[in-house]
Amino acid sequence: MPRPVFNQERCKGCGLCTKACAKGIVVLSNKFNSKGYRPATCSDESKCVGCLLCAKTCPDLVIEIHK
Numbered sequence: 001m002p003r004p005v006f007n008q009e010r011c012k013g014c015g016l017c018t019k020a021c022a023k024g025i026v027v028l029s030n031k032f033n034s035k036g037y038r039p040a041t042c043s044d045e046s047k048c049v050g051c052l053l054c055a056k057t058c059p060d061l062v063i064e065i066h067k
Contacts, residue, residue, distance in 0.1 A: 002050025003066045004042045011039035011062045017054035026054045
C-alpha cells in the first residue's frame, strides 16, 4: 500500500500538490512549520493510490511515495 511522506520543514505551503491530488487527500495542515508555513499533509493515507501526481507537482521535492 502506498504511503505519502512529507518533509514538513521543507514545505512552503504553495498548495500545488493539493490541487494535483485526484483523491483530494493532500491538504494543508492547520499547524505551522518552523518557517511559518502551513505544510502539506495527507488527510487519509489509506486512500492514497500512489499516482505520484502530488510529488511530481511539488517544486520543492517535499513529497515521497513509499510503497
